[in-house]
Amino acid sequence: MPHSWSVFLDRDGVLNRKAPEGDYIKTWAEFSWLPGSLEALRQLHQAGLRILIVTNQQGVARGLIRPRDLDDIHQRLQAEVSQAGGHIDRIYVCPHLAGTCECRKPGTGLFLAAAQEFPDLAFERSVVVGDSPTDLEPGRRLESRTVLIGPARSVPGMQADAVALTLLDAVDRFILPWTTRDG
Ligand SMILES: [Mg+2]
Ligand SMILES: [Zn+2]
Numbered sequence: 737m738p739h740s741w742s743v744f745l746d747r748d749g750v751l752n753r754k755a756p757e758g759d760y761i762k763t764w765a766e767f768s769w770l771p772g773s774l775e776a777l778r779q780l781h782q783a784g785l786r787i788l789i790v791t792n793q794q795g796v797a798r799g800l801i802r803p804r805d806l807d808d809i810h811q812r813l814q815a816e817v818s819q820a821g822g823h824i825d826r827i828y829v830c831p832h833l834a835g836t837c838e839c840r841k842p843g844t845g846l847f848l849a850a851a852q853e854f855p856d857l858a859f860e861r862s863v864v865v866g867d868s869p870t871d872l873e874p875g876r877r878l879e880s881r882t883v884l885i886g887p888a889r890s891v892p893g894m895q896a897d898a899v900a901l902t903l904l905d906a907v908d909r910f911i912l913p914w915t916t917r918d919g
Contacts, residue, residue, distance in 0.1 A: 741915040742854070742862045743780055744847060744875065747791040747827075749867035750885050750903055751777075751813075760795035763805050764812050772904030777822035779907050783916050786854065789827040790846040792870075796831035803831070826850065841866075842873035863911050865903065872896055883910055 748754045748761060751773045755761050780787055795801035806829065814824045828846040830839040839845030847864075851857050864875025865883045872882040876895065883906045884896035900906035 740784070740861060742786040742788060742850070742857050743911060743915075744788050744790050744850070744862060744864045744880070745903070746841075746866035746868075746871040746885075747789050750865055750871075751789070754867075760793070760801050761809065762795065762801050764809050767809055767813070769816075770902065772902050774817065774820040774822065776902075776904040776907040777817050777824070778820050779904075779912065781822040783912055785911075785915060786825050786857065787823065788825055788850050790841065790850075790871075791827070792830045792840050794831070794833050794840070796829075797833040797836075801831075806831070826853065842870045844874040844877060847874050847878055861915075863914065865906060865911075881910075881914060 745751060752761065752770060753768050755766065761767050777787065793801060793806060796803060796806060810827050814827070817824050828849055830837060830841065830846060832840055834840060837843070837845065839849070847859070851859070859878035859880045862878070862880040863883060864872060864880045865885060866872050867885045872884060875882040882896045884899045885901070885903060885906060886899065887901065888899045898906065898910040900909060
């Protein structure tokens, strides 16, 4: 099925619970889905959207996350999504230290890598979802739509096209209406 729209999802704080400040999700045992995120992923897939995860994981460069554990987390994540009727097309990771690469968000490197890999991907037909300004800045620069996940007043001055409490809320109220009704 051809994809007309793509959705770029941050991982921690959007799909799964964030680790405590200064810590990382280092193994699958530490990964826990946020309520509704599997259902949200199922709905996005059923609607024919391409689903890409873009995630900063500098714990890898800091030696706190083993690359093979990160791969394991992502394999299991993708398997659980598929089991729930969804599908993740690709996961893009920046494993580098802040300030040492072009791909760590708010840089656009992970997004540009996706555009290389999927030639029909268009940023103006993409939605970028994240729980921090760092996630949304590349989306704004690439002229995609942006959705902040969090309490409406949690990020003062944050410029997002929409704010939703959860990914499922964002899918129902914004992402599906934007992508399936105004094509
Ligand atoms: Mg996050
Ligand atoms: Zn990087």
